[in-house]
Amino acid sequence: MRALFACTLLAALTLPLAASAYVPSQQNGAFELKFGPYTPNVDEEPGLKKSGSKPYHDTLGNDWMFLTVLELDWQIVHMWGMSLGVGGSAGFMQTYAKAKTPEGVPSSDYTVLNVIPFAILAVLRVDALADELNIPFVPYFKAGINWYLWWVLAGGDTVDKGATPGWQLSPGLMFRLDSFDPMSARTFDNEVGVNHSYIFGEFTWATVEGFGQGGFMYLSDTTFLIGLALEF
Amino acid sequence: MMRRIRVSTVVLAVAALAAPLEAGAVTLEIYGRSANLGDLAKNRINLADCRDSSETFTFKYSLGGQSTAGKKLYIFAGDNCDTSECGYRSYDSLADTGKVKIGALNLVLGDDATTADCSGADGSINVWAALLSGTTQEDKDAGDWSDPVEIEYDLVPPDAPSGITAGFGEQSVTVEWSVGDEAANDAGTGSGEGYSGFDILCWPAPGAAAKSLPWNRALPADGGPDGNADSGADSDADSDSDSDTDTGNGAADCGSAGGFVAGDAYDDQYVCKEMGRTDRTADVGGLTNGVEYRFGVVALDEFKNPSVVSEAACAIPAEVIDFSEAYKSAGGTGSGHYCFVATAAFGSYDHPVVRVLRVFRDGFLEKLPGGRLAIDGYYAVGPRLASALAAHPAALVATRDALFAASGLALLLLSIGPKAATAAVALSLALGLVVGLRLNRRGRRT
Numbered sequence: 001m002r003a004l005f006a007c008t009l010l011a012a013l014t015l016p017l018a019a020s021a022y023v024p025s026q027q028n029g030a031f032e033l034k035f036g037p038y039t040p041n042v043d044e045e046p047g048l049k050k051s052g053s054k055p056y057h058d059t060l061g062n063d064w065m066f067l068t069v070l071e072l073d074w075q076i077v078h079m080w081g082m083s084l085g086v087g088g089s090a091g092f093m094q095t096y097a098k099a100k101t102p103e104g105v106p107s108s109d110y111t112v113l114n115v116i117p118f119a120i121l122a123v124l125r126v127d128a129l130a131d132e133l134n135i136p137f138v139p140y141f142k143a144g145i146n147w148y149l150w151w152v153l154a155g156g157d158t159v160d161k162g163a164t165p166g167w168q169l170s171p172g173l174m175f176r177l178d179s180f181d182p183m184s185a186r187t188f189d190n191e192v193g194v195n196h197s198y199i200f201g202e203f204t205w206a207t208v209e210g211f212g213q214g215g216f217m218y219l220s221d222t223t224f225l226i227g228l229a230l231e232f
Numbered sequence: 233m234m235r236r237i238r239v240s241t242v243v244l245a246v247a248a249l250a251a252p253l254e255a256g257a258v259t260l261e262i263y264g265r266s267a268n269l270g271d272l273a274k275n276r277i278n279l280a281d282c283r284d285s286s287e288t289f290t291f292k293y294s295l296g297g298q299s300t301a302g303k304k305l306y307i308f309a310g311d312n313c314d315t316s317e318c319g320y321r322s323y324d325s326l327a328d329t330g331k332v333k334i335g336a337l338n339l340v341l342g343d344d345a346t347t348a349d350c351s352g353a354d355g356s357i358n359v360w361a362a363l364l365s366g367t368t369q370e371d372k373d374a375g376d377w378s379d380p381v382e383i384e385y386d387l388v389p390p391d392a393p394s395g396i397t398a399g400f401g402e403q404s405v406t407v408e409w410s411v412g413d414e415a416a417n418d419a420g421t422g423s424g425e426g427y428s429g430f431d432i433l434c435w436p437a438p439g440a441a442a443k444s445l446p447w448n449r450a451l452p453a454d455g456g457p458d459g460n461a462d463s464g465a466d467s468d469a470d471s472d473s474d475s476d477t478d479t480g481n482g483a484a485d486c487g488s489a490g491g492f493v494a495g496d497a498y499d500d501q502y503v504c505k506e507m508g509r510t511d512r513t514a515d516v517g518g519l520t521n522g523v524e525y526r527f528g529v530v531a532l533d534e535f536k537n538p539s540v541v542s543e544a545a546c547a548i549p550a551e552v553i554d555f556s557e558a559y560k561s562a563g564g565t566g567s568g569h570y571c572f573v574a575t576a577a578f579g580s581y582d583h584p585v586v587r588v589l590r591v592f593r594d595g596f597l598e599k600l601p602g603g604r605l606a607i608d609g610y611y612a613v614g615p616r617l618a619s620a621l622a623a624h625p626a627a628l629v630a631t632r633d634a635l636f637a638a639s640g641l642a643l644l645l646l647s648i649g650p651k652a653a654t655a656a657v658a659l660s661l662a663l664g665l666v667v668g669l670r671l672n673r674r675g676r677r678t
Contacts (some may be wrong), residue, residue: 053562059555097553099402108399111554150566154554156515157403162566193237214619217559217566223241 024186027078027091027195027231029085030123032071034202034227037064038093040115040219058222059100059111069225073123081128083162087142089122096197099154112153117218119144119168130196136176138198143169147172148208164216166208174200198229260307260361260378264290277336277385278535282350291381293329293361298376300326306375307332308340309383313503315571319343334359340385345463354386386535390427392495393529393539394563398547405431405547409529411512414462423481426534427509434504435491435527438518474641498530498538519549562637575616577632585639592642599650 008013042056043049050132096112129135146168151161151213177197188194202225210216262274270404272278281287293305305326310318317447323332339357341349359382364375393409402623411427433542492502494605507514519525531539559566597603621628 042559042564042566045566046325047563047565048559051563054561055555055564059553059558099554101550101552107401107550107552109401109404109552109554111552111556113555152554152556152559154552154556155404155517159554160556160560164566213616215565215614215616217564 024195025189025193025232027075027083029075030071030073030087030125030229030231031225032069032073032089032200032227032229033070034200034225036067036223036225038067038221038223040105040208040217040221042218043218046214046220056113059135060095060097060113063095063113065095065113067091067093067117067223067225069117071119071121072215073121073160075125075231078127081126081132083125083127085123089117089119089121091117092122093117096153109155110153114151114153114173116149117208117219118147118149121168122168124188125174130176134179136179138172138174138176139171139172141171141183142202143167144204146206150217150219154207154219164208164210166206166210166211168204168206169200170202170204172202173199177218192228192232194232196231198231200229201226233321242559243384257294257298258361258363258376259294259296260359260381261292262289262381264444266290272536275338275381275383277383277387278537279350279387279389279535280335282340282385282387283336283337283347285347286333288333289336289339289383290331290333291361292331293326293378295326295363296376297328298363298612300328300363303363303365305332306360306364307334308360308362309357311355311357339383340386340387345503350387351387354388356384357380380510384535386533386537388533389537390533390539392529392540392542393430393531396527396529396542396545398525398527398545400549402552403521403549404515404518404547405519405525406513406515407527407545408513409542411531422670425469428536429509429532430507430511430514431498431503431530431532431538432498432505432514432516433492433499433502433530434505434516435502435526436523437502438516439505439526445588453486492528492541492544494528494541494543496541498541501529502528519541519551521551524548573614573617573621573631574635576621577628577635585635588639588642589635592639592646596642596646596650596653602652 006143011074033088039062040056043054048055069089069091071087071089073085075083075085077084092114094112094114096110097105098106100106101107121142125138125140127138130138144167146166147162148166150164151158153159175198176198185196188197203222204225205222206220208219253471265284267281267284272281277287291307293307295305301328305322305323307323308318308320310316310368319338321334337345337347337350337420339359354366358380360380361378362375391412393411395408397408399406399408409430492499505514505516516525516527524546525548526544529542529543574583574589578586592612593607598607600606621631648656
């Protein structure tokens, strides 16, 4: 009798919990919005370096560009506490300065360098720490191929344009924000389908120099980006 | 003639009871304007309209089929004929519909006014048509009145912009200005005045054959054309005090003689650019490097009244180096619109043959179907071809000869255009095909 009572009581207590147990939605991808400084190494192009010329520095100055990137990943495989996927990203950065006369006097004309960096990436995220050990960090690694479109404006008109291919390596670390408010995170997942949200920092080694083929503007840089990410 | 009347308070009371000023069968509308100098809405009068004694409003009236026996048509103009004087004109012989003309000046200031009186006023007046049986004040309140037509007027020009600066660019100058009581003007005061735009005055005119001026000098020792950011006062950062021969250096009479003068009345013959109401900067292009230009700004209010010409600022357009030029001239090979092979063959991006080929690429090849694809394909292999050529002098010479011949063909194709050239090639191919087939057939017979 006691055993029956105990079983009934246990069932009564656990039934509501079982009914409301959190079942995460299927996780298929990730969206990232990230920002950071970027200073392309235009002046490192062999021909320029050999002659000692620094056209980028001389005309556009030392200021870094503000790079904004949107990235969308498709997480194809989830296993062994990791996700492996492919992604694509596109961004924009710009720098400008007043064009100078041959004697170096600044004019009222602006010369502008615009760059749209595209990338196709392979992305490996290690979810095990956060998923299995409740340590809210997700290290990740990305590697990919770049295609940087660039164009130059002078006096408001496009005077030159081109593209430079390259590659990049990007290790990063994401901090899972769900740990601050797990209930809200679950609600976010149930209602919108967002499994996890993160802030993250990412080193990027971008070698955008035309794979050594020559005839391409050098747009490489090593930089650090920070951003927000959503897994869905 | 417009005379002045005042309606008595007794009559007003009667009028109020009988509501004689309510719209009746009589109607009135603006039919047209004679000149409409300011290109305004039909019901607006500006200073130029007022000062043009020939500027007239044509009103169209209708009496609604009423009997006109013993009656006159009156056109009243004023703020409110119940409470203040209204000017009027009367017309004896009446058709049921017709038109009457009244000068803009008379509408605003009355018949006694002259064009010299056109200043310092803004507001609005109402115009009515009324069919009345007599000429006494009482009679006027017993007739049939139209709805009023509102005429707005603004005889107050805006203040001239101030703080004019002119900064040089390559074949261009950037003019900047500010406006004094911007908030008041933008918010609208008086009759709703605000800026409708700004006209930039230039002297000499852009594109005109610029006269070579005696002070068209080499750049001063500090390297800069001293027109940079000059304003009314010599406030530029130019610290050299010896060789600066900049005439006026931003004063009202800076630059070459002739043209407009600061403080003068607006003259649209000097307008080189029109800007919007919120603009405070303008890029004036089409200028000649090395020629000193004088710039002024005129503000226009919502009634298109122009201010006087602002203080002047001068600048001398000069060659400037953009990033692309700096990069290419320093030896950068980034594949923009770069002619790898031709540049390698002739040794310079600016060689005449390379220039012709660049023009051919942008002005001809790119416009052909598949032309963009061909150009992209060239850019994919161009750098390697150029590198290979550089390593083989004999090939470089042969390439140079071939490109020289190709540039001649390019000039020919450019002169007839992409469409005609495509048609000519298609025709040639068709003729070749026909001739080839015939020759082939003849060959088989023999």
